Amino acid sequence: MKKQVIIFQLNDEPVEIYVDPAESLLTVLRDRLGLYGTKAGCSKGECGACTVLLDDRAVNSCLVPVGKVQGCKVETIENLSRGGKVHPIQEEFVDKGAVQCGFCTPGMVLSAYALLKENPQPARDQIKMAISGNLCRCSGYKQIEEAILSAAKKLARQGNSIT
């Protein structure tokens, strides 16, 4: 397709790029914008490693043509620890031992973030539902589930639900 100027909000900053609008948001983020935190596990929408937030919803960035984010808000894993402080969800992933090889982790954290934003006190079933599209070959998922549960509690305690 013919290249176009795409303007969107990326991690709270405006960006303007000139690209083929059919190119995936994933490769634009990684290869053109140098945001390597977003991972490619299949590039076909099957694994969730490439999860980013598009207007607050978790999406597989490999399936999003960048033309579709014109005027939208995109957030990647890099935005969560903005200001040099890790987010409570990230703290709980560390604390509960929910990280192994770490390749699925950015996607898991962002899926959890989108969930807790919409539903600050999810039940276990809702957690499972929310990250059922994120594959992890290492962990067996249990610690990930625990981390999300305790992040929800922690956020509630701190009174700073995700806004």
Add this chain to the structure above:
Amino acid sequence: MADLKTVGTSVPRKDAIEKVTGSAEFIEDRYMGPMLYAKMKKSTVAHGKIKNIDTTRALKHPGVKAVLTGKEYPNRIGLYLIDRTFLAVDKVRFWGEPVAVVAAVTEKAAAEAVDLIEVEYEELPGVFDPREGMKPDAPIIHEDLANYEIVPIFYPEKGTNIANHFKVRKGDIDKGFAEADKIIERDYYVPQMQHVPIETHKAAVQWSLDGKLTVWSTAQSPNVVRQLLAKSLDMPMHKIRVISSYIGGGFGCKAGASIEGLLVPIAQKFPGHIVRIVFNREEDMQGTFTRQALYSKLKTGVKKDGRITALQYEMVWDGGAYTEYGVNIVRAAGYSSTGAYDIPNVKTDSYCVYTNNSIGGPVRGFGMCEMQWGIERQLEEIARELGMDPLEVRLINGMKKGSTTASGQVIHDLDYDKCLKVVADKIGWGKKEESRDGKYRGKGIAGLVKCPAQPSNAASSAMIRINEDGTAHVMIGATEMGQGMLTAISQIASEALHIPVDKIDIKVPDTDFTPYEWQSVGSRITYTCGTSVKRAAEDALGQIYRVAADLLETPQEDLSFDGKKVFSAKNPDLTATIREVADSCKKCTGEGIAGPIIGRGSFVPTNMTNLDPETGQGNPGLFYCFGATGVEVEVDPETGVVKILQLACSIDAGKAVNPQLCTAQLHGGTIMGLSTALYEEVRFDKGIMLNRNFTDYKIATIDNTPHMDSFIVETPETNGPYGARGIGEQPMIGVAPAIANAVSDALGVDFNTFPLTPERVWQAIKNKK
């Protein structure tokens, strides 16, 4: 093991913050310089002669820089058996085998050019079942097998497809069967599976004009990549640098060396450029190692009291098109062929057979999942035939202190009984749950054992640099692929060095700077690399004491080090901070005492031997790690769906260096095992892999993962660092048989294979009626 400070505590992972924030660097995660992108042209037949490869159109395609075929680059490679070339030369041996590689300025241009390459094949009859491949009239896949270079502990059979025939002859098999009251005999089948780490295989290569080759790779062992490339390319090792990043999961598929060498001749043509290849998911599943399928016949003789007197095991492995690594899996399964049981009379024949299926190779468990499937299923059948409790049969025959393995190795450090009892207790063994709502309930248990399958001279080494301020850097050659090695190894260093773990830095390896490590495989690193690091720390600590003794003018024996200062137990006034000791120490007169402290340590096994070629007797195990899995299931006879109600795993870690990380391995390994038990099976049609993506090849997701309980048993390993042994693979081994045993218990039907898909279970119920 009194008074451990760091070992045995769950300090946070060294790499956790980097990984949760997305800043952890995997190989593809940075701008490397001017790039060329490589793509492979793959074979469209499973077995055939290459008549012609026409690359003219591809070479003319815009952006294409080079096209390489096997004719121009026939170099050979292999870990144990040098049977592979980077690109097929005269013939192809599996569907999807690389026949040419294109490098272009974009990945897109490379992919387009690949489509422009025309290859003409003359198809040959294929071998897709290793049992057929063993027959005298089978088409031969490697005509040159007899001339291949091979490590002389493997036994290929000239003029056949048998790449290794490993034998065990222990005791007197005929006498063993003669003593038996009952003889049980069954066939078993374990299909191929795929590792599917979420990060696929990737490599990048750079050639500099002074003749230095730099390689970035997702390989589990940078040192083996260096060694195999040096041999294959006939280059000196100091001219090859292999750099490891974090690895996004390995599970065996990234062991050895495979894709790095593909890129070298192209890099040589374009010095200064980085030539990179990134496998897509399909290429990763189809073109890298696959777990070898196993067709087996197992016969046991047993006394009325449950004692097994004889075991005869014939294993025929689908080695796939190349078995450079697979020959050793077949060997390991052979020398371990009694599983976790002490059986006096054994006859085992384990065959590695070439087929035209995908390349067989290492997967978490290294043959033990496949081989112990048969053992643990057969114990169930023994118990049923004798009217005994399956747990009792396992306890009677299970290895104890002083037991011998199939290869006659005596085992000392174990408590297998405890492993079994812990999971049995957890799932309420012996209490039969009644079926409810028309659904059937059952319980199953399975034991497991594994030793690292490594050459007897597989070595490790470590260096520790003490900084001027008394902090330290640990340098090792092991890779971090999720198992938590960086953390466990720094805990061992901290313990031996008395320097707190947060004052220790540790990184993934780079062969130009970090010391030698054979491979991060076989659940060996905690033990082997851990021992080297402990020795390096003790060496550094010794130097700290020597320097401090000189500085304080007091005998070394009186000194202690608390991580911050060295002090005399006799005279509290005599203290020196670690800064004073570490910072090119000098006396008050200005005379120097010692320069910076560098500790070094290395390790090579001294308890392993080669095995007798005729009897397989000897000591192949560095250490043996035991465990067990217990399961309760509910089966819906209408749908065949197996629901896991309880799942428990126990592993004898010797000493859990970091209990949280250890438990994480138990969970991850058990769920991987569950995934293979219920869902995973690679399907082939005449060599064509049919399910090559996550839609067609399902792995466990969070919503079908049940709750599970993990138990760490700690029977110290005498020579392990602080009593530790490796546990990464073991949790997977017992899961499939435990689930099948539970389903059998629920339904009263047998399974000789898995996965236990709803169709298979439903069919079994139907056949029974």
